[in-house]
Amino acid sequence: MRTSWSDSVANSASENAAASGSSGPRPTRATYIPPHLRNQPPSSDSLAPPPAAPSLGNDRVGYSGPVGGSRWGGGGGSRPDHGRSGYGSGGRGGGGWNNRSGGRDRGREREVNPFGDDGDVEPAFGEQENTGINFDAYEDIPVETSGHNVPPPVNTFADIDLGEAVNQNIRRCKYVKPTPVQRNAIPILLAGRDLMACAQTGSGKTAAFCFPIIAGIMREQYVQRPHGGRTMYPLALILSPTRELSSQIHDEAKKFSYQTGVKVVVVYGGAPINQQLRELERGVDILVATPGRLVDLLERARVSLQMIRYLALDEADRMLDMGFEPQIRKIVEQMDMPPCGMRQTMLFSATFPKEIQRLASDFLSNYIFLAVGRVGSSTDLIVQRVEYVQEIDKRSHLMDLLHAQRETEVNSKHSLTLVFVETKKGADSLEHLLHVNGFPATSIHGDRTQQEREMALRSFKSGKTPILVATDVAARGLDIPHVAHVVNFDLPNDIDDYVHRIGRTGRAGNTGLATAFFNENSMSLARPLADLMQEANQVVPAWLTRYASRVLHSGGKNRRSAGARFGGRDFRREGSINKGTEYYGGNSNSGYGVPAGYGGGYNPAVASAWD
DNA sequence: AAAAAAC
Incomplete structure (x- = not known):
C-alpha cells in the first residue's frame, strides 16, 4: 500500500534530479518546489478566495414545498395503464424462463452474482441502512413536468410494482428509497410513456430508466423473437456517448436484473469484437452500446433492432449534438428500429439545450418532459x-x-x-x-x-x-x-x-x-x-x-446552454409563450434569456417557475 | 477548435 505519495512530493526535488538524469524524458520546466520548501510564499495567494461554506439546506429559492401529485390533476382518473400488476407473483424470478432470449439456449451457466455476496437480502424497505446516499440532500428538490396526463410520482419502491426479483436487487443495492428523478420517472415509464428527463448529475438516472425497462421485459417474457441465423434481437437498447459509460451502465443493469432472467450485454469499440459476439450469442434482452460499434454490428447483421421495445439515450443531449447526431439518426431512423410510437423512448441528461430538445422531439411520441432538480442543477x-x-x-x-x-x-x-x-x-x-x-x-x-x-x-x-x-x-x-x-x-x-x-x-x-x-x-x-x-x-x-x-x-451557445441547463424548461412551452420574442437578447435580469414573465426562475429576485 | 465514436 502506498500511503505517502505526497510526502514524496516534498522530496521531489531530489527524486526528480535523479530521475531526469537517468533515462526518462526531461521536464521542460524547472522542477516543482512545494511551497513550504521555497523562500518566497506562493505568488497566487490573493487569487484564491477562502472556500465557501457549503450552502446546503437553507437559502433555496424558488421552491415552496413538495410537488405531490397535484400537477397531474388534469388527467382525472385516467392513469394510463399505471399500476398494472401482470406479473406480480414474480417470486424467485430467475426460475423457469432464463432461456427465452432470442430462442438461444446455449447451456444454462450459473449467473455470476454481481453483488459479490451470497445473496443475503435481509433488510426490508424502510429499515435504515448506510447506503452512502445522503437523502436529506434530496428533500427540497423541485420538480417540473409537462405533457399530457402525467402519472403522479411515487414515494417508495414498495409503491412501484417492479416485481419481487427486482425488489430484491434494489435491496441488495441498498437503495432505501427512490431519488426524486426515480420517484417521478419510473411511474411515467411504467405507464408506457415517452420521456425527456432532465435531472442533476449524480441523482440516480441510470436506475430510473433501467428499472422500468427490466420490469417491462419481464412482463413480455413470452414475446416471440425471430431465430435462426446469427442475428440477435434485443428488446431494449441503451446508448451512451463513451465506452466507459456504457460499461458502467452495463454493470448497473446487471445488478438490477440479477436473477430476473433478463440478459444484459454491452458492446463498444476498442475491445475485441469476438468476445462481444459470443456474449450476444448467449442471448440479449438489453443491449448497452456506444454508437460506432453498434452500427458495425448492425451492418454485419449480427444485431437487429426490429424487436426493440425500449430505447434509452443516456446523456441524450450529447448523443444528439453535432458529433453524434448522424449516427444516432442512422441507428434510430435508418435501420430496422420500430418507429416512434411503436417503441418507448426515454432521453436522460443533466442538461438539455433547447435546440437539442427540438431535435430530440423527432424521436419521441407524445412525450412527457420532466425536470428534477433545484434551480442551478x-x-x-x-x-x-x-x-x-x-x-x-x-x-x-x-x-x-x-x-x-x-x-x-x-x-x-x-x-x-x-x-x-x-x-x-x-x-x-x-x-x-x-x-x-x-x-x-x-x-x-x-x-x-x-x-x-x-x-x-x-x-x-x-x-x-x-x-x-x-x-x-x-x-x-x-x-x-x-x-x-x-x-x-x-x-x-x-x-x-x-x-x-x-x-x-x-x-x-x-x-x-x-x-x-x-x-x-x-x-x-x-x-x-x-x-x-x-x-x-x-x-x-x-x-x-x-x-x-x-x-x-x-446570445450565442453559452447563454443558450446555460438557460437549458437549469433545465428545466420544456421547449414546447417556451416556444408557444415566446413566439416572436427575442429569447436571449435583452433580459439582463435572469441572465439566461428566460423572460421574467414566464416565471423567470433563475434569479432569486424573480418568482420561480419551479414553485 | 476539441473531444468522442468502428475496423
Whole structure:
C-alpha cells in the first residue's frame, strides 16, 4: 500500500534530479518546489478566495414545498395503464424462463452474482441502512413536468410494482428509497410513456430508466423473437456517448436484473469484437452500446433492432449534438428500429439545450418532459471556486493545490482528484509533469488504448493513483466514488460541459469541491459561469463579475446552454409563450434569456417557475 | 477548435 505519495512530493526535488538524469524524458520546466520548501510564499495567494461554506439546506429559492401529485390533476382518473400488476407473483424470478432470449439456449451457466455476496437480502424497505446516499440532500428538490396526463410520482419502491426479483436487487443495492428523478420517472415509464428527463448529475438516472425497462421485459417474457441465423434481437437498447459509460451502465443493469432472467450485454469499440459476439450469442434482452460499434454490428447483421421495445439515450443531449447526431439518426431512423410510437423512448441528461430538445422531439411520441432538480442543477452540493491563473502559471498552481490538499486532508486515504484538460496532448503532458514531480497521477483520453483507459480508471478508482488527468471523455456520467475534488485546469467552452465535469464530484447527495483555473482564454465562459455560480449560492469573485459584465454577449451557445441547463424548461412551452420574442437578447435580469414573465426562475429576485 | 465514436 502506498500511503505517502505526497510526502514524496516534498522530496521531489531530489527524486526528480535523479530521475531526469537517468533515462526518462526531461521536464521542460524547472522542477516543482512545494511551497513550504521555497523562500518566497506562493505568488497566487490573493487569487484564491477562502472556500465557501457549503450552502446546503437553507437559502433555496424558488421552491415552496413538495410537488405531490397535484400537477397531474388534469388527467382525472385516467392513469394510463399505471399500476398494472401482470406479473406480480414474480417470486424467485430467475426460475423457469432464463432461456427465452432470442430462442438461444446455449447451456444454462450459473449467473455470476454481481453483488459479490451470497445473496443475503435481509433488510426490508424502510429499515435504515448506510447506503452512502445522503437523502436529506434530496428533500427540497423541485420538480417540473409537462405533457399530457402525467402519472403522479411515487414515494417508495414498495409503491412501484417492479416485481419481487427486482425488489430484491434494489435491496441488495441498498437503495432505501427512490431519488426524486426515480420517484417521478419510473411511474411515467411504467405507464408506457415517452420521456425527456432532465435531472442533476449524480441523482440516480441510470436506475430510473433501467428499472422500468427490466420490469417491462419481464412482463413480455413470452414475446416471440425471430431465430435462426446469427442475428440477435434485443428488446431494449441503451446508448451512451463513451465506452466507459456504457460499461458502467452495463454493470448497473446487471445488478438490477440479477436473477430476473433478463440478459444484459454491452458492446463498444476498442475491445475485441469476438468476445462481444459470443456474449450476444448467449442471448440479449438489453443491449448497452456506444454508437460506432453498434452500427458495425448492425451492418454485419449480427444485431437487429426490429424487436426493440425500449430505447434509452443516456446523456441524450450529447448523443444528439453535432458529433453524434448522424449516427444516432442512422441507428434510430435508418435501420430496422420500430418507429416512434411503436417503441418507448426515454432521453436522460443533466442538461438539455433547447435546440437539442427540438431535435430530440423527432424521436419521441407524445412525450412527457420532466425536470428534477433545484434551480442551478446539483451544484448546491458542490463548492465551486474560480481562480485567476495565467496560462503559464497553471502547472505550478495545480501542484501547489495538490500539495496543499494533501496537507489538509483528514481522510486522505481515499480522496480522489479529477483534473480536466482541453486536449489529449495536454492530458499526456500534464500527466507526465505530475509524474515527474512525484504525484501519483494517471490519465484517460481518446488516444489511449481501451486497455489503458480502463486501467487508468481502475487505478484511479482504487486510489492507487488518486489523481486522474482527463479530457471530456470522462466528463459525463461516470460514477466514481470518493472524487472529492474536480479541477478544471482548462475550462471548457460550453457551460454545459462545465456542469457535467464538476458533476463527477458531489454525487449521491454528498458534497464536493470544484476548482476552475480562469484566464483570458476562458473569457466566453465568464458570464455563464458567474451566473451559474451565483444561482448555486457560490461566492463569485468580484473580478469574475467584472469580466462577466464586460464580455459582449451575442446570445450565442453559452447563454443558450446555460438557460437549458437549469433545465428545466420544456421547449414546447417556451416556444408557444415566446413566439416572436427575442429569447436571449435583452433580459439582463435572469441572465439566461428566460423572460421574467414566464416565471423567470433563475434569479432569486424573480418568482420561480419551479414553485 | 476539441473531444468522442468502428475496423
